[in-house]
Amino acid sequence: MGDLLSTTSRPAVTRDFALWAATAAWCVLAYVVAAACFFLLTRANTDWGSPEWGSVAVGPVAIVAHSALGFAAGRHLPSRFTAPLFAIAMYWVQGLALFGLASWTGYLSPLGSEIASTVFYDESPDTVVLPQIIWFLGLAAVALSSVAVGRQRTTASWITLAVAAVVAVVPAVVLTRTPVEAVNARGTPVPYEPACEEGEILVCVHPAYEMALPGTMEVVDDLVAPLVDVPGAPSRAEQRPEDPRIRPDGTLVYSLYGAFHLLNANTGYGFRDYMEQDLAHALVAGPSGRIPWEAGAYGAGGSCRKPEGPRGEAQRVVAGWLIFRTGNYDSTHSMAFMEATNGELCPASEDAIERFDALEAAEWQAWLRKNYAALRAGELTLEDLP
Amino acid sequence: MRLFVLFLRARRAGYAAAMLACVSLLAWAAGREVLSLPVVVVEYLAPVIIFLALLGACVVAAGAGSPFGEAETTASFPLPVLRFAHLGPLLACGAGLFLLVAIAWDRTFAVPLLLRGLLGLSGMAFIIAFVLGSRLSWTLPMVFVVVIPLVGDGSGESRWAWWAWVDQPAADPLAWALATSFFVVGFWLVCLFRVSEMPGRAE
Numbered sequence: 001m002g003d004l005l006s007t008t009s010r011p012a013v014t015r016d017f018a019l020w021a022a023t024a025a026w027c028v029l030a031y032v033v034a035a036a037c038f039f040l041l042t043r044a045n046t047d048w049g050s051p052e053w054g055s056v057a058v059g060p061v062a063i064v065a066h067s068a069l070g071f072a073a074g075r076h077l078p079s080r081f082t083a084p085l086f087a088i089a090m091y092w093v094q095g096l097a098l099f100g101l102a103s104w105t106g107y108l109s110p111l112g113s114e115i116a117s118t119v120f121y122d123e124s125p126d127t128v129v130l131p132q133i134i135w136f137l138g139l140a141a142v143a144l145s146s147v148a149v150g151r152q153r154t155t156a157s158w159i160t161l162a163v164a165a166v167v168a169v170v171p172a173v174v175l176t177r178t179p180v181e182a183v184n185a186r187g188t189p190v191p192y193e194p195a196c197e198e199g200e201i202l203v204c205v206h207p208a209y210e211m212a213l214p215g216t217m218e219v220v221d222d223l224v225a226p227l228v229d230v231p232g233a234p235s236r237a238e239q240r241p242e243d244p245r246i247r248p249d250g251t252l253v254y255s256l257y258g259a260f261h262l263l264n265a266n267t268g269y270g271f272r273d274y275m276e277q278d279l280a281h282a283l284v285a286g287p288s289g290r291i292p293w294e295a296g297a298y299g300a301g302g303s304c305r306k307p308e309g310p311r312g313e314a315q316r317v318v319a320g321w322l323i324f325r326t327g328n329y330d331s332t333h334s335m336a337f338m339e340a341t342n343g344e345l346c347p348a349s350e351d352a353i354e355r356f357d358a359l360e361a362a363e364w365q366a367w368l369r370k371n372y373a374a375l376r377a378g379e380l381t382l383e384d385l386p
Numbered sequence: 387m388r389l390f391v392l393f394l395r396a397r398r399a400g401y402a403a404a405m406l407a408c409v410s411l412l413a414w415a416a417g418r419e420v421l422s423l424p425v426v427v428v429e430y431l432a433p434v435i436i437f438l439a440l441l442g443a444c445v446v447a448a449g450a451g452s453p454f455g456e457a458e459t460t461a462s463f464p465l466p467v468l469r470f471a472h473l474g475p476l477l478a479c480g481a482g483l484f485l486l487v488a489i490a491w492d493r494t495f496a497v498p499l500l501l502r503g504l505l506g507l508s509g510m511a512f513i514i515a516f517v518l519g520s521r522l523s524w525t526l527p528m529v530f531v532v533v534i535p536l537v538g539d540g541s542g543e544s545r546w547a548w549w550a551w552v553d554q555p556a557a558d559p560l561a562w563a564l565a566t567s568f569f570v571v572g573f574w575l576v577c578l579f580r581v582s583e584m585p586g587r588a589e
Contacts, residue, residue, distance in 0.1 A: 038536075080398060081405055084444035084524030088437060091532065 062110035138168025244282035245289025439503025447511030451520030451581035506565025512572025
């Protein structure tokens with residue numbers, strides 16, 4: 001095909017654009033097929049909500065822009081290494097624009113239109129969709145114009161390049177001046193009817209996460225079981241876009257964000273690990289959802305410097321015990337999010353967990369009834385534990 | 387010796403080695419940046435590791451073929467030996483550089499993840515190089531790595547599906563078995579058989 005094109009009696013630029021257009025069309029087709037698959041998968045898992053068409057529309061335009069940039073890179077730097085290195089580099093540039101550099105670059109990435117995605121608020125950044133589309137079209141025009149300039153250094157091709165640059169720069173300026181936070185701040189709560197199920201306590205999730213209700217309920221039940229009938233313990237649990245904590249009205253709020261979005265195989269954490277840590281943390285923390293942490297309280301090898309342990313260590317021990325009871329406790333990572341040093345407890349605290357677990361049910365029930373409020377208030381130390 | 391030098395030059399082996407060095411340097415810097423962040427390091431370093439392995443695999447596999455490969459088939463010297471002597475040391479060079487990077491990061495999980503990634507992704511790239519030509523060899527490994535976070539979720543306690551070997555924990559035996567299998571098959575294919583090239587557009 002390349003040989004045929006090279007002998008076509010058309011200008012070199014036309015041949016180039018035909019090759020690029022064919023390549024880009026295949027990529028857009030792949031995008032459409034993938035998007036259709038994801039729609040079907042989503043539809044199969046939930047019937048709540050509807051697609052964000054703005055984000056969907058940005059995708060193919062971004063593909064056109066990136067294929068044009070890649071084509072231009074290959075034309076200007078012809079090498080067997082250009083294609084893979086450029087493709088991978090662009091992938092990273094998108095990620096860095098979104099996460100790494102600063103929020104003001106976020107909307108320059110096609111991923112940026114997903115920044116505000118949440119089921120609780122209408123944060124669809126519709127205001128950035130059109131500038132994003134123009135930005136990517138401008139990028140494509142710049143790339144293709146540069147190819148044209150490389151082929152024919154005519155006044156017309158230089159003018160085209162200049163116009164394309166302006167078309168790209170203007171929306172880029174608009175996008176970089178649109179703070180992500182400002183767009184998020186315009187989000188309004190979306191009304192919904194939570195999906196709930198009764199276990200040890202009533203457990204509710206957002207209807208979009210109904211698929212996760214059985215697994216969530218299982219973890220909540222396992223952790224809350226020892227606290228049933230304990231004064232101050234939660235009476236219901238509900239998924240909310242907030243840090244895990246017990247509200248004054250007795251609702252244990254939790255976010256499924258970590259369980260679904262922060263998982264990584266190399267941490268060894270699964271859905272249950274995240275949920276257990278989040279919930280156990282919330283169950284022993286005060287109303288703020290935070291367990292006190294004392295810098296410098298840990299010695300070499302994670303040992304406690306003080307016999308009574310650092311501040312909040314009694315809360316961490318009880319949280320650890322709640323996880324220990326489920327049979328899923330791992331001293332190397334079960335406490336990773338509880339501000340324990342290196343994600344581990346002091347050796348004395350590990351002993352305290354085992355001591356606690358060795359108690360008869362009646363003994364720890366009595367202890368919890370008597371001390372749960374003081375524990376959550378952070379008034380207990382390791383020495384107060386049984 | 388002259389034949390071997392020409393063989394390497396036709397496959398840009400020098401550029402490939404230089405690329406591996408540049409990529410390692412960049413990844414080392416990116417890793418240092420990640421390690422300085424107040425985050426759970428492993429979560430953020432793992433993508434750097436995986437993409438470093440991917441870059442290494444793509445660079446090595448891109449040199450598996452040559453636009454003049456057809457003429458070489460008339461040589462009296464056994465080509466599999468030349469192919470092995472080209473790709474083997476190049477991979478070893480990449481693995482050595484990556485090891486240095488991993489050691490500089492001082493994270494124990496980095497070494498096995500890097501080596502396994504380089505092994506398996508190179509194998510994948512070699513297989514595609516054999517089927518579609520070396521210029522397209524990067525496509526499957528790239529798609530594989532990028533697609534896993536989208537559709538590679540595991541069930542139950544396992545974060546990733548069994549086939550998402552590149553993202554599995556460093557000690558996962560199935561992941562190692564899959565990576566090794568890809569490498570053995572791919573390396574065997576590109577060493578024993580001529581890598582086809584798309585006609586035209588020679589560099």
